[in-house]
Amino acid sequence: MDEIDIAWESEPELDDPVFVEGLPGVGHVGKLVAEHVVEEADSELVARVHSEHFPPQVTVGDDSVAELANAEIHAVDTAGRDLLVLTGNHQAQDNVGHYRVTEAVLDVAEEFGASELYALGGVPTGELVEEHDVIGAVSDEDLKERLEDAGVEFRSEEPAGGIVGSSGLLLGLGGRRGFDAACLMGETSGYLVDPKAAKAVLAVLEEMLGFDLDEEALDDRADEMEEVVSRLREMEDGPSPGGEEDLRYIG
Amino acid sequence: MDEIDIAWESEPELDDPVFVEGLPGVGHVGKLVAEHVVEEADSELVARVHSEHFPPQVTVGDDSVAELANAEIHAVDTAGRDLLVLTGNHQAQDNVGHYRVTEAVLDVAEEFGASELYALGGVPTGELVEEHDVIGAVSDEDLKERLEDAGVEFRSEEPAGGIVGSSGLLLGLGGRRGFDAACLMGETSGYLVDPKAAKAVLAVLEEMLGFDLDEEALDDRADEMEEVVSRLREMEDGPSPGGEEDLRYIG
Amino acid sequence: MDEIDIAWESEPELDDPVFVEGLPGVGHVGKLVAEHVVEEADSELVARVHSEHFPPQVTVGDDSVAELANAEIHAVDTAGRDLLVLTGNHQAQDNVGHYRVTEAVLDVAEEFGASELYALGGVPTGELVEEHDVIGAVSDEDLKERLEDAGVEFRSEEPAGGIVGSSGLLLGLGGRRGFDAACLMGETSGYLVDPKAAKAVLAVLEEMLGFDLDEEALDDRADEMEEVVSRLREMEDGPSPGGEEDLRYIG
Amino acid sequence: MDEIDIAWESEPELDDPVFVEGLPGVGHVGKLVAEHVVEEADSELVARVHSEHFPPQVTVGDDSVAELANAEIHAVDTAGRDLLVLTGNHQAQDNVGHYRVTEAVLDVAEEFGASELYALGGVPTGELVEEHDVIGAVSDEDLKERLEDAGVEFRSEEPAGGIVGSSGLLLGLGGRRGFDAACLMGETSGYLVDPKAAKAVLAVLEEMLGFDLDEEALDDRADEMEEVVSRLREMEDGPSPGGEEDLRYIG
DSSP states (O other), X not given: OOSEEEEEOOOOOOSSOEEEEEOSOGGGHHHHHHXXXXXXXXXXXXXXXXXXXXXXXXXXXXXXXXXXXXXXXXXXXXXXSEEEEEEEXXXXXXXXXXXXHHHHHHHHHHHTTOOEEEEEEXXXXXXXXXXXXXXXXXXXXXXXXXXXXXXXXXXXXXXXXXXXXXXXXHHHHHHHHTOEEEEEEEEEOSSSOOHHHHHHHHHHHHHHHTOOOOOHHHHHHHHHHHHHHHHHHHHXXXXXXXXXXXXXXXX | OOSEEEEEOOOOOOSSOEEEEEOSOGGGHHHHHHHHHHHHSEEEEEEEEEETTSOSEEEEOTTSBEEESOEEEEEEEOSSXXXXXXXXXXXXXXXXXXXHHHHHHHHHHHHTTOOEEEEEEEXXXXXXXXXXXXXXXXXXXXXHHXXXXXXXXXXXXXXXXXXXXXXXXXHHHHHHHTOEEEEEEEEEOSSSOOHHHHHHHHHHHHHHHTOOOOOHHHHHHHHHHHHHHHHHHHHXXXXXXXXXXXXTTOO | OOSEEEEEOOOOOOSSOEEEEEOSOGGGHHHHHHHHHHHHSEEEEEEEEEXXXXXXXXXXXXXXXXXXXXXXXXXXXXXXXXXXXXXXXOOOSSHHHHHHHHHXXXXXXXXXXXXXXXXXXXXXXXXOOSSOOEEEEESSGGGHHHHHHTTOBOOTTOSTTOEEXXXXXXXXXXXXXXXXXXXXXXXXXXXXXOHHHHHHXXXXXXXXXXXXXXXXXXXXXXXXXXXXXXXXXXXXXXXXXXXXXXXXXXX | OOSXXXXXXXXXXXXXXXXXXXXXXXXXXXXXXXXXXXXXXXXXXXXXXXXXXXXXEEEEOTTSBEEESXXXXXXXXXXXXXXXXXXXXXXXXXXXXXXXHHHHHXXXXXXXXXXXXXXXXXXXXXXXXXXXXXXXXXXXXGGHHHHHHTTOBOOTTOSTXXXXXXXXXXXXXXXXXXXXXXXXXXXXXXXXXXXXHHHHHHHHHHHHHTOOOOOHHHHHHHHHHHHHHHHHHHHHHSOOTTOSOOOTTOO
């Protein structure tokens, strides 16, 4: 295997596609959005990205078949713009790997003619969030106006700690290559998987790219999380009378 | 020394051998099985694998002679299939090294014409295990039926955290090369070296590959561990009256 | 992107410039001095240094535009010597990267004909410091006399733990290349951002290089820190009556 | 600078020299012996080994001159065999670096025609040691008899955790190259710098190589440590009446 190995599954024709990234991170917000788009819209697996910089492991599917650690690139046909969506279970585990995997992914985006990219994620607030604002950062100041019209908030020098990992590098390295790149970050506590923050980010993405997906799956997931949160609150208030409860939703 | 250095000791003729891996890991299950097969059957050291990605250390033998960190590949002649068995005291210590050592080991397996591989290990349950089920994961769904007939259980999306390290990569990278690859994981507490879990895994391997080894050594080891466990239970119940006891068996 | 990537912004003509480094470190002393010089004197951005060995992240500016992790090299025109000033938010994250980034930066210094360098930093004392001595270390014993005349103290074998990171390597690798190199370290508690230690280091630098900058900005920053320190002392003495206070200045 | 950079200081003529290593480690035993030999016998600095795998730092000498992290190779003329002695303040910080630095050092040893090597260190016992036995491990069983005659003890499979770092790799990689290599490990608590363990190792080395050095410096150092130990014991027995005492000897 090469240091970074792109295993092609299909080579769809895409019309000026937009590159969208949603990998695991704060509240799994970016991953929830990206997976929702891939599942709800008409999509096709384009490639799996493997790398020596990913963890040395396989995941086991529902058919007990092992899948080497990878990130997936899907082509998605929406009512609006064509998309290339990067999602999966892994990010690179070391600095050098992060840079190299991101460059390889940007090469794929360029091969399909993409010149616009959205890196999706969450921004942790440290407390339970009622209103899920979406914070933005951009590669070019000119991109802000349209994003503000779609509901994105821009706050000077926030997030204060910068944007770390794939989302940050896609914005930084993508911007250097001339991509119109934005990072959309849903506010979230940072403690729990957060489908509501994902819905807020999805709404911005749909507005920007002209499509509108069924949100039932995210709503169901949000309902499940609501229940988890109310159980956690009960546990804080006193011992739960109900015995063993399933708290495995906590990300 | 090269990044990965295969020091050949012999070049036996093998007939369509099966590659079997058992390196240190959960409950040392895989290592116990692999070493038992090497010791009980007719075997010959084929090569030592050294690597800059192994820990920078030597082990000291019973003759006080130092041996540079390595993994060993043995040729094993059984009543059934010929085997190539990978075992030893070390795995690579970094992600890139894990990928590269595994690829080098698969190269050796291919040189001997192997096209089938079994990665052996344990799966931690977090509690003392009475019935040692063997859980499986495969590179190809078609492999499951024969394994189920040999007593392997397949559970959807388990182990939930995936399979990490050499076993996982041999399955993932081996599968990509076209090996018929399976990982056999004995259920074990995860706290102790577990010869009983090893016996359960060995039984599956013997059934699949048509051989039958004396198990006395594993039984003796299991008896020792039984004693350790009962002492631990006594210690939980109260101070042991017997003074200093040897608990060094805990892995 | 290359392993180390110098993105040129301008190519000023400099007359026998002195290379000055102030990156994040103990008390942010070096960074405070370097940024103060860049802001108060007539300066121009020469290059941004990016590297795979920097953290995989962007910082977000006051215009919400993302900037890939980098260190900046500025040309500074003072009343005395011309300067090349290295500052920024990041150091390399691994040993090999530290060596390689430092070598690349020294290449830039040599391209501009610099043969003298000052690495600026803090030396932690573990307690609040009243008198901010400046401790020195040099690449060549002949450099000590002029520095002592400018107020630098030389203490045998101090700092005892050596000088770690960019400052240490610029001194060590710069000295090997024939630079006249000195490290100037302001004594500081090590617990807080320390503008007073920065003023002490700046004073030595000005004396050595023949310029004299307005220090109001550092004085203001020092006043802010004074307030932080007095609040911390109140907190030690008892619960603060004033409710939530802003202690975000603590570096 | 290259990945590993040998800076030559002299090229002495040596007659069939023996390579001796004493770098920082358990109880600093190896380093104490190696430095004692270099200081007490007639010695000359041959080379400094620098490497990207060493920590990114300089040490500061008694003249405030910085010295880039390095290990030193000295030629030593004794009444017995000629020696090449490797000592210094640093070992490589990562696995790959450990292997590569060791190979580079063995290249130097071979350039001078050395075919015999002694790696010196300590073996931790976890308790204060009265009798400082010297434990041995070898590259070849034939080496044991002469070492036993010189007072070395060989204990089956000890040290149980193997020998880690430079000493281990010099033994392992040196043995692979055909060196007659031995590791001599003085028993020591592991908590303190241990000049007495160093004396025990030195005695073996002198016996093997036919020289006899003044030991006053090690005796003085041992007396200092005795005092430290007795103060520590007093502290265990109750609060010291004497106020602040200097415990900086603890390594």
